[in-house]
Amino acid sequence: xxxxxxxxxxxxxxxxxxxxxxxxxxxxxxxxxxxxxxxxxxxxxxxxxxxxxxxxxxxxxxxxxxxxxxxxxxxxxxxxxxxxxxxxxxxxxxxxxxxxxxxxxxxxxxxxxxxxxxxxxxxxxxxxxxxxxxxxxxxxxxxxxxxxxxxxxxxxxxxxxxxxxxxxxxx
Amino acid sequence: xxxxxxxxxxxxxxxxxxxxxxxxxxxxxxxxxxxxxxxxxxxxxxxxxxxxxxxxxxxxxxxxxxxxxxxxxxxxxxxxxxxxxxxxxxxxxxxx
Numbered sequence: 105x106x107x108x109x110x111x112x113x114x115x116x117x118x119x120x121x122x123x124x125x126x127x128x129x130x131x132x133x134x135x136x137x138x139x140x141x142x143x144x145x146x147x148x149x150x151x152x153x154x155x156x157x158x159x160x161x162x163x164x165x166x167x168x169x170x171x172x173x174x175x176x177x178x179x180x181x182x183x184x185x186x187x188x189x190x191x192x193x194x195x196x197x198x199x200x201x202x203x204x205x206x207x208x209x210x211x212x213x214x215x216x217x218x219x220x221x222x223x224x225x226x227x228x229x230x231x232x233x234x235x236x237x238x239x240x241x242x243x244x245x246x247x248x249x250x251x252x253x254x255x256x257x258x259x260x261x262x263x264x265x266x267x268x269x270x271x272x273x274x275x
Numbered sequence: 276x277x278x279x280x281x282x283x284x285x286x287x288x289x290x291x292x293x294x295x296x297x298x299x300x301x302x303x304x305x306x307x308x309x310x311x312x313x314x315x316x317x318x319x320x321x322x323x324x325x326x327x328x329x330x331x332x333x334x335x336x337x338x339x340x341x342x343x344x345x346x347x348x349x350x351x352x353x354x355x356x357x358x359x360x361x362x363x364x365x366x367x368x369x370x371x
Contacts, residue, residue: 115367115368115370116364116368118364118367119360119364119367122360122363122364123360126355126359126360126363127353127354127355129355130353130354130355130359131350131351131353134350134353135350140356144356144359144362147355147359147363148359148362148363148366151363151366151367152363152366152367152370155367155370156370212342212343212346213346216343216346235321235343235344235347236347236350236351237351238347238351241322256322259322260313260318263313263317263318263321263340264311264312264313265311266343267311267313267336267339267340268311270339270343271311271336271339
């Protein structure tokens with residue numbers, strides 16, 4: 105098991121955990137912060153914390169790791185007031201596959217990012233997990249330690265708020 | 276810049292009272308947003324339920340959500356930039 109190898113001193117084996125689990129965590133952090141740069145910082149700090157506390161893992165590593173990243177995002181939101189996003193100011197590559205995709209996203213991307221940033225964090229988190237990360241309600245409930253019903257409510261409220269914000273912008 | 280809170284954040288468990296307090300604090304600083312009247316059939320479709328195709332396409336907001344679904348699909352393919360994973364591993368190697 106990879107964790108046992110790391111705990112036994114094989115530090116480089118931790119890279120296997122990063123490779124295996126970083127993409128969905130990175131998507132979560134970008135979705136929550138709207139900034140690839142800040143998402144990268146959160147991801148790095150979260151993996152360092154995980155490395156330092158690896159002996160405390162009980163149960164699923166991915167769920168434990170998700171909570172560290174999710175809490176890092178919440179700390180970021182609490183401590184840095186951001187009402188709009190700054191993709192253009194970031195110097196990190198966005199992670200999208202082709203230049204054509206970058207162009208296609210265009211206006212809708214900007215509007216969606218700004219609308220997401222205007223949502224309360226709990227609604228943004230639920231929307232990002234459901235639609236950007238493609239998680240099931242059951243998986244979300246396990247990761248967030250809440251009920252499927254509560255999460256459906258949050259996702260539905262997030263959609264309604266987003267629809268209103270985007271329709272207002274288009275009007 | 277990140278601010279650490281190791282007590283509740285590394286254990287993986289989040290005390291429900293702490294969660295409510297945090298969520299309330301975060302919500303308080305943002306203006307509540309009144310929602311649109313998104314039709315139930317749109318929610319059902321977005322939740323992956325089987326719906327009547329004709330009724331779905333006639334529902335208000337269908338075109339908007341179709342576009343958002345495509346954008347979400349693109350975002351689901353986003354990968355961690357290689358320099359980021361490299362920097363994380365470099366930081367791990369430097370950990371005492």
